Amino acid sequence: MALWGKKKNRDTDPETRENKKKTGLLKRLWHKVRNIDWKDPVTRWKALFVALIGSVVIFGGGYGVISFTNSPSFCANCHEMAPEVSTFTASAHSEITCVQCHIKPGFVNMMTHKVISLKEVYHHVMGIPEQIVQTEHEAVSDENCLQCHSKNRLVTASKDLIVNHKGHIEEGVPCISCHSGVAHAKIAARGINTEEVRSHWTEDVAQQMMEQKYLAPNMGTCIDCHDKVNNGEKPWKDVAYLVPPNPEHLEEAEKEETKETKNAVKHEAGTEEEAAEAVKAHDEKTQALILEAVGKQTKDVKLSMACETCHQRVKVPENHRVENWNGNHGGTALQELDTCVDCHQDSKWFRDIPKEDLVSMLKMAEVEEENKEHKYTANINVVREQSRINKFCSACHGERPESHVESEVWLTAHADKAKTPETKAECLVCHDREEPKPDSTDVQAPTDVYCQYCHRTGFKDDVKK
Incomplete structure (x- = not known):
């Protein structure tokens, strides 16, 4: 017994063989659906059962896919x-x-x-x-x-x-x-x-x-x-x-x-x-x-x-x-x-x-x-390097100290402030000894004033950084 009615013998029924040759799959399915007797209570129960199973498969599968993804x-x-x-x-x-x-x-x-x-x-x-x-x-x-x-x-x-x-x-x-x-x-x-x-x-x-x-x-x-x-x-x-x-x-x-900018001239x-x-x-x-x-x-x-x-x-x-x-x-x-x-x-x-x-x-x-x-x-x-590269420190260390007074006075009077290695080290917190190179990867001083700008012949007691 087929789901929607009596099953025909496809091999012996000449009408079925003829229809099979002349009609396509979709058309045959449409004929089957159209010929269903929806007034039959059994048919309606079968349709409800198929719809229920289909819903479970579709929504259950969809929920599973969503949950997994x-x-x-x-x-x-x-x-x-x-x-x-x-x-x-x-x-x-x-x-x-x-x-x-x-x-x-x-x-x-x-x-x-x-x-x-x-x-x-x-x-x-x-x-x-x-x-x-x-x-x-x-x-x-x-x-x-x-x-x-x-x-x-x-x-x-x-x-x-x-x-x-x-x-x-x-x-x-x-x-x-x-x-x-x-x-x-x-x-x-x-x-x-x-x-x-x-x-x-x-x-x-x-x-x-x-x-x-x-x-x-x-x-x-x-x-x-x-x-x-x-x-x-x-x-x-x-x-x-x-x-x-x-x-x-x-x-x-x-x-x-x-x-x-491909045609523009760039000035390096x-x-x-x-x-x-x-x-x-x-x-x-x-x-x-x-x-x-x-x-x-x-x-x-x-x-x-x-x-x-x-x-x-x-x-x-x-x-x-x-x-x-x-x-x-x-x-x-x-x-x-x-x-x-x-x-x-x-x-x-x-x-x-x-x-x-x-x-x-x-x-x-x-x-x-x-x-x-x-x-x-x-x-x-280490402290000198930190005072230069740390923006919190250089916010103040980059400013001219009050002790340096006026430039023309300080230039001729600062020698007494840099006599010992310890005091020279304090100077080098802000100043480089030699001219900083533009392409150098070393830490540079927060000021562009360097010692050898004036002391071009060297120092009596050099203190290397």
Whole structure:
């Protein structure tokens, strides 16, 4: 007995053989459906049973596919996702699924994302991108964060920072403007998830790369945004401010720039001068922000940049409160430089993260592991170098000391101030002995005044740096 009626003998029935020759498969199926007796209760029950089984297969299979593609194990199937998956596994968010962050809540958003994600399958088959980067259209939404986190928190988990999360959210500041590194330690911005280093990513490597300074917002994140607000801007309105630049977009921009300038004559000296001016302007701005952050604002600001405004535990150390600390802290810096740079380091004051080399970092980690018992010992050369390259130090060390009085007087009177190796070493904190070479990789002094500009015949008691 067939499902919809009596089964005919296809081999003996001449009518069936004739129809089989003359009609196609789809037409025969349509005839069968059209000839079904829907008034028959048994037929209706059979149709209901088939529909039920079909629904179970379709929706059950669809749910299974969606559940599988939502799991971190699915993402781990593609080797290009190794950096992202391993860092996610090592993060505090490892107990949730990828989609709980990367897809907005709701079935429509889920299905829309599945369709859009087909392009990732295309790239996986046709050519894997050099670097996996979260694009502007896929930035993590506040809706995802607020599924688990309360916006009413006023302090951080460490109870150090005073942060009005609700005020930030109501102002429109997205969560990822501060917390972009919480799951993947900003590996895209650091440039350590590219094709050439993906084979190096293991669970151990991920643990090494998940440093706290990349998981939590650094000082520069807060300062950069607050400074822009004080200048009347709302930088978070531009999604590009929140996510790393897409390498593909940068390549396209470079191509366009090449098209526009391929026939133009470039002046190398002018380009270098412009680059030098840009670096100088960046350094000056950084130093100005640092001075504001230690409470030395010279203008009215909407958001205070002083440390005590946000920090509860980080206070000015007692030894900094002595009279004339600004002029007498050199001895302390010499003896306790390692303690000084815990707070006074550039990386805490910059929002932008420099590109890194994963292979070199792994080698350095091995060396650091071998030398982890090494402790800082007083070294004037190390202090001198730090005072030059550390923007926090050079903010003041780059200025002319009050003791130098007028230039014409100081030029003929400073010999008595540089008679011993110790006093000469103090001079070399700011001044180079020989003329700095433009292409030199050595640390250069914060001033362009060097000793041999005048002392061209040498010195009686040379003190080498």
